[in-house]
Amino acid sequence: MDNHLIEIDNVSLLRNEKSILENISFQIKKSKALNLYGLNGSGKTSLLKIIVGMTEPTSGFIKNISGDEDLFKKTIYIGHKYGTKGNLTVEENLSYALTINSKNSQLAIKKALETYKMTQQKSMLTKNLSHGQQKKVSLMKTLITNSLLWVIDEPYSALDEESINIFNDTTKEYLENGGALIMTSHKKIKEPFFTTENYKIHS
Template identity: 30%
Template sequence: MLHCKKLTCVHEDRILFKDLSFTANPGMIVQVEGLNGVGKTSLFRVIIGLSTPYAGDIFWHGKSISTVRDSFHQQLLYIGHKTGIKPELTALENLQFFQAMHASHLHLNLWDILENVGLAGYEDITTSQLSAGQQRRVALARLWLSDCPLWVLDEPFSAIDKSGIAVLEALFIKHAQNGGIVLLTTHQDLTIDDSLLSKIILTKTIGNAYV
């Protein structure tokens, strides 16, 4: 369980959101909505520990993440605006590197995973030579290799076509049905069933959560 309690985030003397509280239980997909600049990315950076909130706290299974930081980070996968892939490696080598850190998924076929994200035929191209959208697809391919219960995904559908979005939505649903938690931001309308999907709406003045 992830619980955010009365979070306040300030950027350059401007309150992005104030007293924001919500809980994401296993089996939930939580979509954060709002216009550009309202603090969606800032919220995710606070949740994963890259930024410190002005006020409030974040709890993972009832414990403040400040006291269980290492174990919390081991249980989350974050994909932000920066892909986090190694530009000197090929798409396949990036997945092989990630797969080596998740031995439980050594049986998965990496070529099939690259096909899932529309990169069939690009396996042996150095990722520095790929387009920004293709590099993002390499990053998203790591989702198939992750056994982390918490996925935090900032605009995962960016530069992804409709068929790719459908594939990712199915993966999110599978992760939630297996007891995982997905937090994501997107401007896309999701087709995920309301029994799995909850929403947090941030406004321009202060952030209010409706879950």
């Protein structure tokens, strides 16, 4: 069980007497990306929220089988809302997102800015950036914290091709170093850039 992080055991979710998720079971493994795909409204985001513990499932369990009690605290969640403050600059947003255990923080921020090619915009207020740039700021948070798991809702939405490549590169490196990723998208990833497992969610 060494390379397993989380077991999703028979999870179902009912909302307003309508079944949104039904008997979903899978495991999240280290060094692997898991792509949850399905139609709009099939419950991808709800499942992510269940995994990170924001929503309680109607039945079923989320089991932490990684052996690390703090797994969920070492998880980065990027949802539909990016979690960036419009009235802070890019750099300030990143520095407030830092966790205490991250060392060489200023260096990490500088590196993240360079990776996503945002160094020029680092002193701009986030609200003045475009939608895609704001998304990049939130994705940069994954690079500056030491996390065991990334949970990202629609990482590719609003990104241009160059940024998608950057995200793929950083994810690949992260997975090779033992990280794990859960993401959602509208379609199955047929030519994976990194080790990807696809899981279809039926509505």
